[in-house]
Amino acid sequence: MRNLMALALILASTIGSASAGLVSIDWDSDSSADGISSGILLGHTVSLTSTNGSVNGGITGFAANWASQLGTNNVPGVGDAGVVSEGAAVDWLSGQSGFAQFDFGTGTVTDPILMFNFLDRSVETFDFDDGLNITLLDQWPGNEVLIGAGNLISTAGGATNSSNDGFAIQIDGTFSQLGFLTNVGLGVAESVGVTFAVDDANFVPNAAVPEPSSILCFGLLGIAAAARRRRSRR
Numbered sequence: 001m002r003n004l005m006a007l008a009l010i011l012a013s014t015i016g017s018a019s020a021g022l023v024s025i026d027w028d029s030d031s032s033a034d035g036i037s038s039g040i041l042l043g044h045t046v047s048l049t050s051t052n053g054s055v056n057g058g059i060t061g062f063a064a065n066w067a068s069q070l071g072t073n074n075v076p077g078v079g080d081a082g083v084v085s086e087g088a089a090v091d092w093l094s095g096q097s098g099f100a101q102f103d104f105g106t107g108t109v110t111d112p113i114l115m116f117n118f119l120d121r122s123v124e125t126f127d128f129d130d131g132l133n134i135t136l137l138d139q140w141p142g143n144e145v146l147i148g149a150g151n152l153i154s155t156a157g158g159a160t161n162s163s164n165d166g167f168a169i170q171i172d173g174t175f176s177q178l179g180f181l182t183n184v185g186l187g188v189a190e191s192v193g194v195t196f197a198v199d200d201a202n203f204v205p206n207a208a209v210p211e212p213s214s215i216l217c218f219g220l221l222g223i224a225a226a227a228r229r230r231r232s233r234r
């Protein structure tokens with residue numbers, strides 16, 4: 001009975017900690033196209049390290065109104081006050097592979113959303129780890145983006161390098177780092193804009209502090225263990 005009362009208290013506290021919604025990176029002002037950008041997510045520094053290319057990779061501050069752009073405007077929560085109208089640029093180099101990696105410092109994020117814009121007329125690919133579960137949330141133009149085998153995301157080449165030409169994905173799981181590789185097939189150098197969003201309840205700035213859901217999990221485990229003990233006595 002004590003366990004059931006504890007569970008009720010935990011459930012009440014979990015329900016009481018309602019989320020304030022989606023938040024995204026507030027990028028630092030950066031005009032140096034060196035592949036590197038940094039910003040703030042819920043008070044914590046995050047960084048983007050990517051290909052040091054010849055276009056504008058590593059700069060911030062270009063048009064990125066994620067809530068109104070057609071490639072991302074249907075993302076659940078994209079109109080929340082915590083979504084910042086800013087992005088950072090990632091370069092593609094002609095004939096070379098590349099990379100982009102987000103680092104969340106001492107924090108972790110759960111079920112993050114990545115939003116892209118300024119897709120180009122070429123077929124661009126974004127190669128994520130095979131084991132990830134990735135969901136396409138929005139895209140523009142229609143049918144522009146395909147998530148293929150091995151989480152190789154590719155565009156169809158129907159975009160026109162506008163702020164509307166983009167897409168959004170959500171990646172299941174908890175991460176302290178997250179990134180992708182870029183393709184080698186382009187004949188020209190290009191770039192896309194990107195930012196990173198997460199429900200504020202899913203950002204853990206210090207992994208030593210358990211989330212309410214973890215406490216709830218332990219509570220349920222305790223009840224299950226007690227039930228097993230009772231059954232074993234029969």
Ligand SMILES: [Ca+2]
Nearest residue numbers: 032034036058
């Ligand atoms: Ca930079």
Ligand SMILES: [Ca+2]
Nearest residue numbers: 070073074138
């Ligand atoms: Ca849309």
Ligand SMILES: [Ca+2]
Nearest residue numbers: 118119120191
């Ligand atoms: Ca572009």
